[in-house]
Amino acid sequence: xxxxxxxxxxxxxxxxxxxxxxxxxxxxxxxxxxxxxxxxxxxxxxxxxxxxxxxxxxxxxxxxxxxxxxxxxxxxxxxxxxxxxxxxxxxxxxxxxxxxxxxxxxxxxxxxxxxxxxxxxxxxxxxxxxxxxxxxxxxxxxxxxxxxxxxxxxxxxxxxxxxxxxxxxxxxxxxxxxxxxxxxxxxxxxxxxxxxxxxxxxxxxxxxxxxxxxxxxxxxxxxxxxxxxxxxxxxxxxxxxxxxxxxxxxxxxxxxxxxxxxxxxxxxxxxxxxxxxxxxxxxxxxxxxxxxxxxxxxxxxxxxxxxxxxxxxxxxxxxxxxxxxxxxxxxxxxxxxxxxxxxxxxxxxxxxxxxxxxxxxxxxxxxxxxxxxxxxxxxxxxxxxxxxxxxxxxxxxxxxxxxxxxxxxxxxxxxxxxxxxxxxxxxxxxxxxxxxxxxxxxxxxxxxxxxxxxxxxxxxxxxxxxxxxxxxxxxxxxxxxxxxxxxxxxxxxxxxxxxxxxxxxxxxxxx
Amino acid sequence: xxxxxxxxxxxxxxxxxxxxxxxxxxxxxxxxxxxxxxxxxxxxxxxxxxxxxxxxxxxxxxxxxxxxxxxxxxxxxxxxxxxxxxxxxxxxxxxxxxxxxxxxxxxxxxxxxxxxxxxxxxxxxxxxxxxxxxxxxxxxxxxxxxxxxxxxxxxxxxxxxxxxxxxxxxxxxxxxxxxxxxxxxxxxxxxxxxxxxxxxxxxxxxxxxxxxxxxxxxxxxxxxxxxxxxxxxxxxxxxxxxxxxxxxxxxxxxxxxxxxxxxxxxxxxxxxxxxxxxxxxxxxxxxxxxxxxxxxxxxxxxxxxxxxxxxxxxxxxxxxx
Numbered sequence: 001x002x003x004x005x006x007x008x009x010x011x012x013x014x015x016x017x018x019x020x021x022x023x024x025x026x027x028x029x030x031x032x033x034x035x036x037x038x039x040x041x042x043x044x045x046x047x048x049x050x051x052x053x054x055x056x057x058x059x060x061x062x063x064x065x066x067x068x069x070x071x072x073x074x075x076x077x078x079x080x081x082x083x084x085x086x087x088x089x090x091x092x093x094x095x096x097x098x099x100x101x102x103x104x105x106x107x108x109x110x111x112x113x114x115x116x117x118x119x120x121x122x123x124x125x126x127x128x129x130x131x132x133x134x135x136x137x138x139x140x141x142x143x144x145x146x147x148x149x150x151x152x153x154x155x156x157x158x159x160x161x162x163x164x165x166x167x168x169x170x171x172x173x174x175x176x177x178x179x180x181x182x183x184x185x186x187x188x189x190x191x192x193x194x195x196x197x198x199x200x201x202x203x204x205x206x207x208x209x210x211x212x213x214x215x216x217x218x219x220x221x222x223x224x225x226x227x228x229x230x231x232x233x234x235x236x237x238x239x240x241x242x243x244x245x246x247x248x249x250x251x252x253x254x255x256x257x258x259x260x261x262x263x264x265x266x267x268x269x270x271x272x273x274x275x276x277x278x279x280x281x282x283x284x285x286x287x288x289x290x291x292x293x294x295x296x297x298x299x300x301x302x303x304x305x306x307x308x309x310x311x312x313x314x315x316x317x318x319x320x321x322x323x324x325x326x327x328x329x330x331x332x333x334x335x336x337x338x339x340x341x342x343x344x345x346x347x348x349x350x351x352x353x354x355x356x357x358x359x360x361x362x363x364x365x366x367x368x369x370x371x372x373x374x375x376x377x378x379x380x381x382x383x384x385x386x387x388x389x390x391x392x393x394x395x396x397x398x399x400x401x402x403x404x405x406x407x408x409x410x411x412x413x414x415x416x417x418x419x420x421x422x423x424x425x426x427x428x429x430x431x432x433x434x435x436x437x438x439x440x441x442x443x444x445x446x447x448x449x450x451x452x453x454x455x456x457x458x459x460x461x462x463x464x465x466x467x468x469x470x471x472x473x474x475x476x477x478x479x480x481x482x483x484x485x486x487x488x489x490x491x492x493x494x495x496x497x498x499x500x501x502x503x504x505x506x507x508x509x510x511x
Numbered sequence: 512x513x514x515x516x517x518x519x520x521x522x523x524x525x526x527x528x529x530x531x532x533x534x535x536x537x538x539x540x541x542x543x544x545x546x547x548x549x550x551x552x553x554x555x556x557x558x559x560x561x562x563x564x565x566x567x568x569x570x571x572x573x574x575x576x577x578x579x580x581x582x583x584x585x586x587x588x589x590x591x592x593x594x595x596x597x598x599x600x601x602x603x604x605x606x607x608x609x610x611x612x613x614x615x616x617x618x619x620x621x622x623x624x625x626x627x628x629x630x631x632x633x634x635x636x637x638x639x640x641x642x643x644x645x646x647x648x649x650x651x652x653x654x655x656x657x658x659x660x661x662x663x664x665x666x667x668x669x670x671x672x673x674x675x676x677x678x679x680x681x682x683x684x685x686x687x688x689x690x691x692x693x694x695x696x697x698x699x700x701x702x703x704x705x706x707x708x709x710x711x712x713x714x715x716x717x718x719x720x721x722x723x724x725x726x727x728x729x730x731x732x733x734x735x736x737x738x739x740x741x742x743x744x745x746x747x748x749x750x751x752x753x754x755x756x757x758x759x760x761x762x763x764x765x766x767x768x769x770x771x772x773x774x775x776x777x778x779x780x781x782x783x784x785x786x787x788x789x790x791x792x793x794x795x796x797x798x799x800x801x802x803x804x805x806x807x808x809x810x811x812x813x814x815x816x817x818x819x820x821x822x823x824x825x826x827x828x829x830x831x832x
Contacts, residue, residue, distance in 0.1 A: 091706040093699045094699065096699070104696050107689040107692070109689065112689060112692055
């Protein structure tokens with residue numbers, strides 16, 4: 001195309017200490033298009049966009065906005081250049097109204113009243129133009145995540161942004177909310193806005209972008225037209241080798257029930273009931289996937305089963321009832337019964353980030369008389385040796401047991417937790433968000449491990465907010481919404497739309 | 512209790528509530544911006560000392576006031592640099608300021624005036640004098656209205672009226688101006704302010720500076736209006752009472768006024784009635800004196816319902832992606 005690019009970056013480099021986050025990156029984004037930037041975690045996508053939004057200063061390189069060489073030392077300059085950013089974690093003041101959030105930093109004068117009045121009219125116009133309806137007087141904390149994201153987009157549009165950067169915008173959305181977002185983005189493109197979409201989800205790139213740039217280890221490896229590429233090809237560009245996107249698994253051969261849950265209720269520490277009487281069963285040799293938007297009681301379900309939250313109801317493990325009132329409820333007693341747990345938040349619950357890998361491998365299994373004990377003391381040499389063996393088997397990189405947990409990448413941290421839990425040969429594996437923040441390459445490996453465990457005849461309860469993951473791993477799918485199980489499906493007999501409705505709390509009878 | 516006594520109590524309620532109110536509003540600006548300030552006490556104390564000292568030396572209460580504000584601002588700057596620039600712990604910085612003020616004031620007072628850590632008593636020019644409203648004497652004979660106008664409304668020092676004016680002014684600034692919107696936002700979610708292109712650091716320093724000015728006025732009032740000179744530890748925990756009032760007031764200016772009047776009222780009663788006889792039982796003076804502090808403990812222990820502090824309060828802002 002001969003038009004002047006909306007954004008052109010030339011030779012951008014940025015290093016954080018010894019880590020080269022961006023290496024000589026050049027990219028050109030055409031106006032009125034949706035340009036995807038895809039790459040694994042730590043590939044440098046967010047760093048690049050932070051440079052564009054004035055959060056970081058590049059070590060080298062030039063930025064051209066609409067052909068004009070531009071310095072962006074701070075966010076103010078980015079806004080002035082017509083760039084708006086929608087962050088992954090929203091930057092909204094929770095107890096302010098929509099209107100107050102929109103004018104914050106873009107007020108017209110020292111007094112608020114005229115700005116608020118102007119914003120109210122503008123908002124009405126924007127709502128009509130882009131189908132972005134939000135109640136201007138609603139407090140942010142009362143809005144759903146999807147609406148909060150709209151406020152972020154409106155904030156950018158109110159500041160006259162014609163270049164919009166969205167960082168992992170669908171991470172917190174239900175499928176139907178994501179569809180709505182994409183409709184809005186399509187609408188914005190029609191109106192001539194330029195959109196940069198940062199994501200690690202191949203499906204989104206294929207669905208909505210015009211052009212896609214792939215980043216790997218701080219470098220821009222390719223920029224291609226979306227219509228001329230395929231998910232497989234993009235995955236290969238991202239990882240640097242061929243990747244199996246589909247999980248290769250044989251049909252399940254379920255055996256006897258391992259875990260039986262009846263009418264389980266859980267009230268959290270704030271006194272809010274999060275799990276409202278659910279019943280489910282996981283049998284040997286099958287994976288039960290729990291789908292749902294984050295915060296609908298899945299975490300509490302895992303916590304009770306894992307033994308660090310109390311609840312009411314009945315839970316049977318291999319036919320034996322487990323006490324839920326707290327007396328026999330701790331991680332240790334659950335492990336004795338053959339339950340292993342890979343928690344949702346590996347950095348807070350799965351690992352102690354400042355401890356060495358070998359110390360982390362021993363947690364929960366450093367019992368007296370266990371494999372790691374030597375009389376009253378711990379057999380540290382044995383733990384280190386064992387950790388080394390686990391790291392080799394699980395392909396943890398770098399394979400150094402003496403490295404602190406925080407020095408491993410997300411994927412390798414997850415492999416350490418997974419190795420610890422799986423290698424104890426549990427009857428039931430609870431696993432929450434197994435691939436959150438994990439690279440595609442490592443996702444493939446982790447999925448293979450989960451399926452292999454199933455094929456050994458173990459029961460697996462999988463909780464994930466990634467619908468793709470649920471669909472490809474599960475043998476049965478249960479959808480949670482507001483503490484209830486809305487329905488159960490077989491992966492072969494459902495699709496994203498069907499599950500998406502359940503995730504939004506809509507059952508067939510209501511639809 | 513006759514009407515005249517009642518008026519006297521209300522009158523001293525206002526006078527005693529004034530330093531609390533100023534300190535409470537000072538804390539309000541700081542904490543609304545996300546900087547917890549336990550050092551209100553120390554700033555008031557430093558201001559009380561320096562204002563009295565300068566007022567005594569120069570004979571001008573206004574120069575004393577300026578000096579008091581200056582002393583308080585200096586401590587505010589320390590708090591700001593420690594907790595905003597260097598992202599230190601705000602509570603520790605505040606406690607340090609309190610210790611610093613407590614020790615330094617007495618030390619310097621002794622070194623300058625050699626009167627056992629106090630300043631010499633201030634005479635007329637060194638103190639704020641009451642402002643008599645027009646016709647106060649003239650309408651005094653009118654029943655009820657006369658005494659109320661003359662005794663309660665008229666006849667306070669300028670700082671009392673200033674403190675009362677600060678209430679609607681603060682409300683207006685916080686909730687009706689651009690500055691107020693940003694100030695409240697930075698105490699709730701500084702990242703939102705930063706990404707909107709507003710300088711978080713400057714905003715927080717401004718808030719801390721306003722806090723310093725108001726604490727300075729409060730301290731100067733103690734030494735040059737309420738009393739005539741500085742004595743050791745003369746703030747007597749007013750900074751902490753102001754903090755309790757701030758929580759009681761849920762970080763809102765009008766509620767702050769009511770909370771401070773309540774504390775002032777308790778202090779006034781303790782001052783007026785030494786031993787209270789209820790039938791055969793006598794409430795000892797010690798209990799009356801302790802009442803404001805007991806209420807402070809009760810409030811700080813959270814017995815007054817849910818008070819939600821600014822969400823980013825106490826946490827230094829670190830820019831992240």
